[in-house]
Amino acid sequence: MSANKPINNRRYAVGLMSGTSVDGIDAAAIEIIDGAAGERPETRLLAFENKSYPEAVREEIFSLFDPKMATVDRVGRMNVLLGELYAKAALSVIAKADLVPEDIAVIGSHGQTIYHSPEAHPWEDLDLRYTVQIGEGSVIAARTGIPCVSDFRPADMAVGGQGAPLVPFTEYLLYRERDRTLLLQNIGGIGNITVLPANGSPDEVYAFDTGPGNMLIDGAVARLYPGRTMDSGGEIAREGNVHSGLLERLQQEEYYKLPLPKSTGRELFGSSYVDGLLRYGQEHRLSSNDLIATVTKLTAWSIGEGYRRYIRDRSPADTMIVGGGGSYNPVLMTYIVQEFEPMGVKVLTQEDVGLNSDAKEAIAFALLADYALTGRPNNLPNVTGARRPTVLGKISY
Numbered sequence: 001m002s003a004n005k006p007i008n009n010r011r012y013a014v015g016l017m018s019g020t021s022v023d024g025i026d027a028a029a030i031e032i033i034d035g036a037a038g039e040r041p042e043t044r045l046l047a048f049e050n051k052s053y054p055e056a057v058r059e060e061i062f063s064l065f066d067p068k069m070a071t072v073d074r075v076g077r078m079n080v081l082l083g084e085l086y087a088k089a090a091l092s093v094i095a096k097a098d099l100v101p102e103d104i105a106v107i108g109s110h111g112q113t114i115y116h117s118p119e120a121h122p123w124e125d126l127d128l129r130y131t132v133q134i135g136e137g138s139v140i141a142a143r144t145g146i147p148c149v150s151d152f153r154p155a156d157m158a159v160g161g162q163g164a165p166l167v168p169f170t171e172y173l174l175y176r177e178r179d180r181t182l183l184l185q186n187i188g189g190i191g192n193i194t195v196l197p198a199n200g201s202p203d204e205v206y207a208f209d210t211g212p213g214n215m216l217i218d219g220a221v222a223r224l225y226p227g228r229t230m231d232s233g234g235e236i237a238r239e240g241n242v243h244s245g246l247l248e249r250l251q252q253e254e255y256y257k258l259p260l261p262k263s264t265g266r267e268l269f270g271s272s273y274v275d276g277l278l279r280y281g282q283e284h285r286l287s288s289n290d291l292i293a294t295v296t297k298l299t300a301w302s303i304g305e306g307y308r309r310y311i312r313d314r315s316p317a318d319t320m321i322v323g324g325g326g327s328y329n330p331v332l333m334t335y336i337v338q339e340f341e342p343m344g345v346k347v348l349t350q351e352d353v354g355l356n357s358d359a360k361e362a363i364a365f366a367l368l369a370d371y372a373l374t375g376r377p378n379n380l381p382n383v384t385g386a387r388r389p390t391v392l393g394k395i396s397y
């Protein structure tokens, strides 16, 4: 096959995602099949792998979330170290798909978010917004010999957007239906929802971060159950009871009431938020299980609240498809069903519709990169608040 060239209207691409829960690197090798003019493209998942970060790397990334710890030398080092790890993950998934690097047209790498500040910071007559994703694209391109598109978010911010969420662009391409309004909820570190109105145009799609996904659950588990990083299978929450006092207090968080567009991250729901939770737990003598049950309930409530507050009247839906690691937590899923069933919304998972929850975002970044490499705009201004469509992503050859 010819090197790094589209082959007719079909080509191979690799997507790399390392999300806000810092559990590792998701790598997907896909085939992209262009649609006829005006028709949607198709993607076919050829291989998928998840590689956990080495523990020392994970710890170092967590320390970089604290701006005081994120000195330029540490950020610079981690930027290239992650580039190396991403390149290995890409080569590994390419081999798993029985392909060679020369077959691949492009790699799309999201990188690791270490800071996200989408609100406007005024300076003189300007509004500054910034976001930092590391994992050097030049290293990925050099190690693999494949053009790499990385650092997608700043281009959206440069035209006034939040720089997030970006996956809705690909959800519009891949999931929209003529006769049915669909809700797509992702539960990663942060939760985010996309609304695809029936037969809607790109301008009618909207999306926002609902609040914490697994971030508070993971954060509280790590502190209360040393050695654990998540509430695997919801086993801890299942043994606990929801504490209504704590739940009501957490529901007062301003973020849930902010107007759209909005996005959030570890800057709000990170370690100092967990400190506050644990303090409340100690003062009110909550058991660890009750605390985890309560943040699990809060997470489900924030998703329900997102629907009630911003979506129900504007685009009533009867189906929500849930993806991301949180969809593997049965207690969280039960709470979500309890939120949505009374509102007439059926809750399914990506697996229920024959797809793969883990691979979804990695596939999205492969497709976003394919657009970037060919100079096609790949943001949705209505979703991010950007002033106009633009091409997101920096290309390293």
Ligand SMILES: Nc1ncnc2c1ncn2[C@@H]1O[C@H](COP(=O)(O)OP(=O)(O)OP(=O)(O)O)[C@@H](O)[C@H]1O
Pocket: 017, 018, 019, 020, 021, 022, 023, 186, 187, 188, 189, 190, 191, 213, 214, 217, 218, 229, 230, 231, 232, 233, 234, 323, 324, 325, 326, 328, 329, 330, 361
């Ligand atoms: N079997 C499981 N039981 C309970 N929780 C799980 C399970 N598997 C994954 N999770 C949760 O999902 C999280 C990882 O989710 P995912 O990989 O979708 O996040 P991410 O891509 O890092 O985040 P984001 O989408 O916010 O960028 C884990 O940290 C954990 O909390």
Ligand SMILES: CC(=O)N[C@H]1[C@@H]2OC[C@@H](O2)[C@@H](O)[C@@H]1O[C@H](C)C(=O)O
Pocket: 019, 020, 113, 116, 131, 163, 164, 165, 166, 167, 168, 188, 189, 190, 191, 192, 209, 263, 264, 265, 361
């Ligand atoms: C700044 C950042 O990394 N945001 C992530 C995070 O994780 C989920 C949610 O918050 C979403 O806004 C976004 O990621 C996905 C991939 C997106 O841009 O669609």
